[in-house]
Amino acid sequence: MTDVPSPQFLGQPSAAPSHPDAARLDPVPNPHPDALYLTRFVVPEFTSLCPVTGQPDFAHLVIDYAPEAHLVESKSLKLLMTSYRNHGAFHEDCTVDIAKRIVAAIAPRWLRISGYWYPRGGIPIDVVYQTGPPPSALYVPETGVPPYRGRG
Amino acid sequence: MTDVPSPQFLGQPSAAPSHPDAARLDPVPNPHPDALYLTRFVVPEFTSLCPVTGQPDFAHLVIDYAPEAHLVESKSLKLLMTSYRNHGAFHEDCTVDIAKRIVAAIAPRWLRISGYWYPRGGIPIDVVYQTGPPPSALYVPETGVPPYRGRG
Amino acid sequence: MTDVPSPQFLGQPSAAPSHPDAARLDPVPNPHPDALYLTRFVVPEFTSLCPVTGQPDFAHLVIDYAPEAHLVESKSLKLLMTSYRNHGAFHEDCTVDIAKRIVAAIAPRWLRISGYWYPRGGIPIDVVYQTGPPPSALYVPETGVPPYRGRG
Amino acid sequence: MTDVPSPQFLGQPSAAPSHPDAARLDPVPNPHPDALYLTRFVVPEFTSLCPVTGQPDFAHLVIDYAPEAHLVESKSLKLLMTSYRNHGAFHEDCTVDIAKRIVAAIAPRWLRISGYWYPRGGIPIDVVYQTGPPPSALYVPETGVPPYRGRG
Amino acid sequence: MTDVPSPQFLGQPSAAPSHPDAARLDPVPNPHPDALYLTRFVVPEFTSLCPVTGQPDFAHLVIDYAPEAHLVESKSLKLLMTSYRNHGAFHEDCTVDIAKRIVAAIAPRWLRISGYWYPRGGIPIDVVYQTGPPPSALYVPETGVPPYRGRG
Amino acid sequence: MTDVPSPQFLGQPSAAPSHPDAARLDPVPNPHPDALYLTRFVVPEFTSLCPVTGQPDFAHLVIDYAPEAHLVESKSLKLLMTSYRNHGAFHEDCTVDIAKRIVAAIAPRWLRISGYWYPRGGIPIDVVYQTGPPPSALYVPETGVPPYRGRG
Amino acid sequence: MTDVPSPQFLGQPSAAPSHPDAARLDPVPNPHPDALYLTRFVVPEFTSLCPVTGQPDFAHLVIDYAPEAHLVESKSLKLLMTSYRNHGAFHEDCTVDIAKRIVAAIAPRWLRISGYWYPRGGIPIDVVYQTGPPPSALYVPETGVPPYRGRG
Amino acid sequence: MTDVPSPQFLGQPSAAPSHPDAARLDPVPNPHPDALYLTRFVVPEFTSLCPVTGQPDFAHLVIDYAPEAHLVESKSLKLLMTSYRNHGAFHEDCTVDIAKRIVAAIAPRWLRISGYWYPRGGIPIDVVYQTGPPPSALYVPETGVPPYRGRG
Amino acid sequence: MTDVPSPQFLGQPSAAPSHPDAARLDPVPNPHPDALYLTRFVVPEFTSLCPVTGQPDFAHLVIDYAPEAHLVESKSLKLLMTSYRNHGAFHEDCTVDIAKRIVAAIAPRWLRISGYWYPRGGIPIDVVYQTGPPPSALYVPETGVPPYRGRG
Amino acid sequence: MTDVPSPQFLGQPSAAPSHPDAARLDPVPNPHPDALYLTRFVVPEFTSLCPVTGQPDFAHLVIDYAPEAHLVESKSLKLLMTSYRNHGAFHEDCTVDIAKRIVAAIAPRWLRISGYWYPRGGIPIDVVYQTGPPPSALYVPETGVPPYRGRG
Ligand SMILES: [Ca+2]
Ligand SMILES: [Ca+2]
Ligand SMILES: [Ca+2]
Ligand SMILES: [Ca+2]
Ligand SMILES: [Ca+2]
Ligand SMILES: [Ca+2]
Ligand SMILES: [Ca+2]
Numbered sequence A, B, C, D, E, F, G, H, I, J: 001m002t003d004v005p006s007p008q009f010l011g012q013p014s015a016a017p018s019h020p021d022a023a024r025l026d027p028v029p030n031p032h033p034d035a036l037y038l039t040r041f042v043v044p045e046f047t048s049l050c051p052v053t054g055q056p057d058f059a060h061l062v063i064d065y066a067p068e069a070h071l072v073e074s075k076s077l078k079l080l081m082t083s084y085r086n087h088g089a090f091h092e093d094c095t096v097d098i099a100k101r102i103v104a105a106i107a108p109r110w111l112r113i114s115g116y117w118y119p120r121g122g123i124p125i126d127v128v129y130q131t132g133p134p135p136s137a138l139y140v141p142e143t144g145v146p147p148y149r150g151r152g
């Protein structure tokens, strides 16, 4: 345990940022910078507000990336997610914005975000963005989120 | 095949009734009136209109009954279901109404209806009505319809 | 292996009976007549004809019984099932008829049949008959057949 | 569509109440007061805050009740759910509080709430409260929410 | 929330168009025109009529596209879906027609529609059309709709 | 509804052909001959006889094709399926024969058949034939039929 | 770890008994004889021979019991299971025999065995025996073994 | 948030106890002592050692109880679970021990523990203990843990 | 039914071979040698012995091949499977051996075997061998066997 | 059974190594060095400690490799897994470390590790590393581990 990085939020109480601009992602050194590999976060607890009606929206997010020099520390990711709680965001816009935010913070070799939004008016929207085709030597499993089915 | 009943709609083209009042259920003789048994219809193709907004509603219905002297002929049931297509009905009201309609037509020993309505505003409604506790010697399997789960 | 019964069909080629009346169930001695227990057959390969239209019908049957002096030998059950292949039968009638046929052959302590018929006109019919409430000391697991769901 | 009730929120824009005390449930007349039946709401979009840490909590709620003179109008239920968004609530306390709130509003014959809270520290909590045993003639299907399983 | 587009239907009551020709899709500006990404709508509430028999048909639709300059606003999509409610359409024809309609409205970089129609005569039909192979850098998850299985 | 084709069997009673040679597939004009798209039929109700033992065999078939000038009308497909009911056919032979029959009738751009046969002797056989690799611009979803698992 | 029992087989190599008569169950002291509780073994690796044809049979067994003074040590149970590998046994007979064997060895308060046999001739047999109704204060979860479904 | 209890571990770093005797459950006041309700914890991260071989064992635990004057604070439960990490415990003994430990700490109206242990020698063991039959007015959903199935 | 091949084992009693060397696969003529197609056998009833400990091992096998001049007759395959019942075989070795055996018997265009072995020591092993990449025009569906998950 | 290798741990009691450095993988000769094939281990019983908080972490691992001259003997793999039980390891680091360890021991043609870690703070992390793209003639099935979903 000699080369343990020093995350800024992990293991200590942290106030939730009130706005996405107030959140800060915490890059930690990639322990295997020689290796091409995938890291996947699943965030089943994302919520924001509809900019038109002000009503809450909910999404299940899957974030896949191949790190370059840095990883995203997971507690700082959670705080970023929480910062959207009381702010307006359209589904397509918000999903891609989060991707761009992470790219800016850690400059990964590759990144994909998959946002599965809860239905409105009987119709859910899924949004999937990636920075480009995945590197050919990287294995990215299916996200496997079941499709929306209504009832029955 | 000597004692085959003569259903009124089965095996012939039938116009869809334009209103529930115009639909007619077709009772056919119960071939085993001595036996207490369960008949279950599943109707995954039910749709009506919201009486307030005029927008389409959808439901997945399960109808369980123990016949007395008559069965419900299934094509006539389908025509009754179709008759709700362009009429307004609240979820709770409509589900119980259909049950009462079938009871009036065939006077079963027992009947249950389970209506699984598609979500509106992120919240689905299920409505379950039965004419009383099921007869103790009758086996009524779980309907087994999966609960609504949103996404993820 | 001293007390092995001598089934009439098992282990030898048997012509399929052309009509239910030509089929014969083969009772074999219950090896544990002192014990109250459940035997369940599942028949996912049942087919008959619609008496009105002549078109094929299909069903998935589950037959549960508690034997008294005899068991139903399973190959003879299969031959009975096959005998319905080219004969007309309404869903409710046919399901209960099969139950009565088995009761006549082996006089079980208790019997239930659950028939899950494939949909016609978008609506499937399930039929469940039992000879009475199951004996209180008998454990009868749920049949667990998933409900019909249409698509999606 | 002659006897349509007049809900106060359905079909019109409504601001989200900022606090549970500011939310108001909208009772609408039960269209079948003669019938004992079940109404189930599923709320997969519930979120509140942890009173100790201030961090967001999430739950999947199932609310079952048998109406007496009134139903809960579903849009007013949604607004009540939304009012917890920025308030602190322990899992056990909050779940039972919501039940008592609905009981106070519509005095149902019977009510149950099932709260499935997302895991914290690797351990999720489920809370289930009901006003008493369900009436014997009422059918209440299993909620069917899959158990938490971790990974794998 | 400064650059919020102004959808024409979202957040206000809208009468359902009585015919597909009367429906109008509402293109809204793509908030990330620099990014290649996927948007998926799932429509489990589609219904039309059979042009030969006049009977209702039902489908579960999945619509995937990569936007160019515009997105499809989801409420206008819902109104288009509703407009098929009382019009005749063959499965194959209707599915492809909807795709062409969306292409005409927003000229996406790529589009796919997958229509899962409920069974008729025991046989369901699925129809899948796309404007061409998906762009190589676009990730399009499996639709994941379970295959039709009959019963059992 | 002006350009509705005139199918020969749809909407009218049709006797089941007694032999595959007596069945006739009904080609109807492709309403979108400019578009490359997939049509999938699922047939969970296929049955034939074993040519050696005469016992019934059962299969679940999935038929995928990309139409050229004509579609297969689905009722005529159902009648072809029914024609195998009392004829002998080995699994591998029969599955490929059906494919060739459809190719002969409508000359599609591409066709695949997947036959999932029920187990005999504890071992099921699946047979999958296609006319060649699917066109690169065609999307053919997985058939998704669960693998056979025995019990447990 | 002071009161650890001394099982006879656990933790040491043990030759498989060649016949059920040569196997010996190893009773170990019940560590909580004051408590009524359930112990469930699941045996997905049971195989025996058909006494008529000599062909292998396979079963998935679930064994539930409430211990009195002794538990069944699990390695000795495994050796008993293995002893059936090359001996003939009818499904119904064998399943109940195993139950009686365990009852003789540890005299439990209550015992149930559920045998799920792999299909023969397209039809599987399940056998469920219990020594009587379960004690009212004992909780015995459903075995949850999925029903046999054939294909599709 | 006025009546918030003061848990001893929640919200602060806590060292893992090295032995079950060193762990301390933290009772917190029941916020609804007037109400009979269920609290369920699911612990998919339990591990201990085999007292005979010293090898790690794993279990998935479900703990259900109806509180009287106190609840179990969940972080203290987690620390108790962790304290078994390097201690020997037989499956049946350990599962019941944990139940007795919680009963001693909070004296609930009723308690059940369900332990689903990972297979050893191909056979898993489940252990279920409860303090008595559940109170008749309490609803305790099925634990829903899928049965062990081996492979396939 | 004129060109029916004459299998050597199908439809007649056959003694199980006591050793893999004593088993003989029965090649039957490929009825469609002009067509490239897939045949899949699923064998959920495979068992052998561990060469080190002598204890039974179990596997679920999936065998995929594209026939050239001959098919494998399925009853002879079953007899080969049975011949491993009392012989020692390591998982990796045995799985590949079976593949080579079939290749030697029928010289297929391509073959793959997937062996899913039951866990030992908490860890299962899967072994997948193929003779080379599948022919590009052959469609080989996923085997779809669920991954091992332990409990929970 | 002449060419049976002599594993160092299989079939004999082995003390668990107290640290990863003390564990030793046991290479055994590949019985089919001429064949390119896949071996998959699934490890649902992995646990380590968080280097920052000291709290236990859990993971479900899938290890896929194509052997060159040697296989990994599975008991030695289990002992390596156990050696992480009381040592600190970050998710990303630990997962890749295990892969490198196996590569060093057996120099496989190709290797992939997929680590599915249990959620912390509501968010799980998956880590997938492979030594390069899989050889084109190797078939590597999907790992099929279901995605994390929270609740509902
Ligand atoms: Ca933006
Ligand atoms: Ca549906
Ligand atoms: Ca009414
Ligand atoms: Ca969810
Ligand atoms: Ca009759
Ligand atoms: Ca309170
Ligand atoms: Ca696991």
Ligand SMILES: [Ca+2]
Binding pocket: E093, E094, E097, F031
């Ligand atoms: Ca058209």
Ligand SMILES: [Ca+2]
Binding pocket: F093, F094, F097, I031
């Ligand atoms: Ca032929």
Ligand SMILES: [Ca+2]
Binding pocket: F149, F150, F151, F152, G044, H149, H150, H151, H152, I044
């Ligand atoms: Ca199995």
Ligand SMILES: [Ca+2]
Binding pocket: C031, G093, G094, G097
């Ligand atoms: Ca016996």
Ligand SMILES: [Ca+2]
Binding pocket: C044, E149, E150, E151, E152, F044, G149, G150, G151, G152
């Ligand atoms: Ca089926």
Ligand SMILES: [Ca+2]
Binding pocket: G031, H093, H094, H097
């Ligand atoms: Ca103890």
Ligand SMILES: [Ca+2]
Binding pocket: I093, I094, I097, J031
């Ligand atoms: Ca060998």
Ligand SMILES: [Ca+2]
Binding pocket: D149, D150, D151, D152, H044, H060, I150, I151, I152
């Ligand atoms: Ca688990």
Ligand SMILES: [Ca+2]
Binding pocket: A031, J093, J094, J097
């Ligand atoms: Ca390292």
